[in-house]
Amino acid sequence: MIAAEAHAFLRAQARARYGEAAAAALRILYGGSVKPSNIQGLMAEEEIDGTLVGGASLEPASFAAIVGHENGDSTLNPRFPGASPTTA
Numbered sequence: 619m620i621a622a623e624a625h626a627f628l629r630a631q632a633r634a635r636y637g638e639a640a641a642a643a644l645r646i647l648y649g650g651s652v653k654p655s656n657i658q659g660l661m662a663e664e665e666i667d668g669t670l671v672g673g674a675s676l677e678p679a680s681f682a683a684i685v686g687h688e689n690g691d692s693t694l695n696p697r698f699p700g701a702s703p704t705t706a
Contacts, residue, residue: 621648625665654683 625646633641645667648660652669660666674680 619659619663621650621660622663622665625663625667629665652684654680657684 625648628646629641629644632644646665647668647670648666649670652660652671653674657669660669669684671681671684674684
């Protein structure tokens with residue numbers, strides 16, 4: 619996925635400039651088109667830490683499906699255990 623490659627590039631640049639700890643702590647959000655049909659694929663990518671939901675947030679059913687992955691799961695990346703919507 620091109621988005622994951624772009625995120626990996628950004629993280630590598632952060633690592634080169636600021637070190638491993640800073641790069642590992644950096645949250646990189648996907649800002650492209652987010653829909654119920656692509657949220658699971660996006661969040662399955664290790665380098666994508668979250669998303670910025672735009673137009674899909676205007677339709678309650680679409681937004682609910684994105685936030686809940688249509689089955690109640692969190693949209694948070696599992697590489698941040700213990701994260702919650704208020705701390706992520």
